[in-house]
Amino acid sequence: MNRKYLNRLSKFAIVAAVISITACKEEGGMAPEYMPDMYRSPSIETYVDFGELRGNYSDTNYTNKMTARQPVSGTIPRGFVPYGYENTPEGYELAGQNLKNPIAYNDKVAADGKELYGMFCVHCHGKTGQGDGTLVERDKFPPIPTKFVEGLALTEGKMFHTITYGKGLMGSHSSQLNKEERWKLVHYIRTAFMKEVVVQDTNVAVVDIIEEVITEVVEEAPVVEEHGH
Numbered sequence: 496m497n498r499k500y501l502n503r504l505s506k507f508a509i510v511a512a513v514i515s516i517t518a519c520k521e522e523g524g525m526a527p528e529y530m531p532d533m534y535r536s537p538s539i540e541t542y543v544d545f546g547e548l549r550g551n552y553s554d555t556n557y558t559n560k561m562t563a564r565q566p567v568s569g570t571i572p573r574g575f576v577p578y579g580y581e582n583t584p585e586g587y588e589l590a591g592q593n594l595k596n597p598i599a600y601n602d603k604v605a606a607d608g609k610e611l612y613g614m615f616c617v618h619c620h621g622k623t624g625q626g627d628g629t630l631v632e633r634d635k636f637p638p639i640p641t642k643f644v645e646g647l648a649l650t651e652g653k654m655f656h657t658i659t660y661g662k663g664l665m666g667s668h669s670s671q672l673n674k675e676e677r678w679k680l681v682h683y684i685r686t687a688f689m690k691e692v693v694v695q696d697t698n699v700a701v702v703d704i705i706e707e708v709i710t711e712v713v714e715e716a717p718v719v720e721e722h723g724h
């Protein structure tokens with residue numbers, strides 16, 4: 496190795512050392528950005544907030560520039576019917592008094608309810624509704640205080656409220672199940688385990704909920720004037 500080469504190598508080492516030392520000096524552990532466009536793309540990004548990097552808001556000029564926006568507070572999606580009972584003991588009691596299953600009962604509803612129960616509920620509440628689900632039997636979940644037994648002490652509204660918000664150790668299922676599915680489950684639990692006798696309704700099920708949505712859409716639709724030919 497000749498001297499000249501060593502000399503160059505040591506200069507390079509010094510430069511590298513300086514860079515690596517200064518690189519860590521910035522507050523919050525953030526290094527100065529080399530070619531910031533590579534980190535904060537100038538193109539439109541839907542979900543990226545370029546003012547934020549790993550939880551640090553370094554450059555407020557870029558903050559909150561993402562294109563996906565929070566909806567204005569109080570807005571609801573089209574066709575969505577808000578649930579008017581609060582997640583409180585009073586809301587639970589009120590829902591229990593006022594809410595009635597809007598879905599007519601028939602074989603299809605029963606079958607759908609059974610299927611949903613098998614997907615979302617059976618691992619806790621068990622095949623017989625006695626709280627003997629596999630999670631409980633394998634000691635992965637504490638015993639379930641609710642047993643779906645014969646007798647209909649638990650009202651439909653309370654059940655719907657619980658599936659919507661959850662109760663005690665049971666979590667909310669409103670993100671997985673729409674209202675129609677929740678009411679089908681209520682039907683299923685009441686007929687299969689609580690032995691409710693329901694008159695079969697051979698008309699189309701789901702009437703009320705769907706009708707509610709349709710009337711809203713119709714009311715909102717602009718009036719188109721008909722022109723005679």
Ligand code: HEC
Binds near residue numbers: 620658662664681
């Ligand atoms: C992770 C376990 C778990 C799952 C999954 C689960 N539950 Fe529950 N459920 C519970 C527990 C625990 C309670 C008792 C809550 C309490 O009173 O503290 C309960 C209570 C209930 C009650 C009684 C509510 C009341 O008002 O007393 C109903 C009805 C119910 N569950 C329905 C369902 C339905 C329908 C599903 C499926 C969509 C489901 N649960 C899924 C654990 C679960």
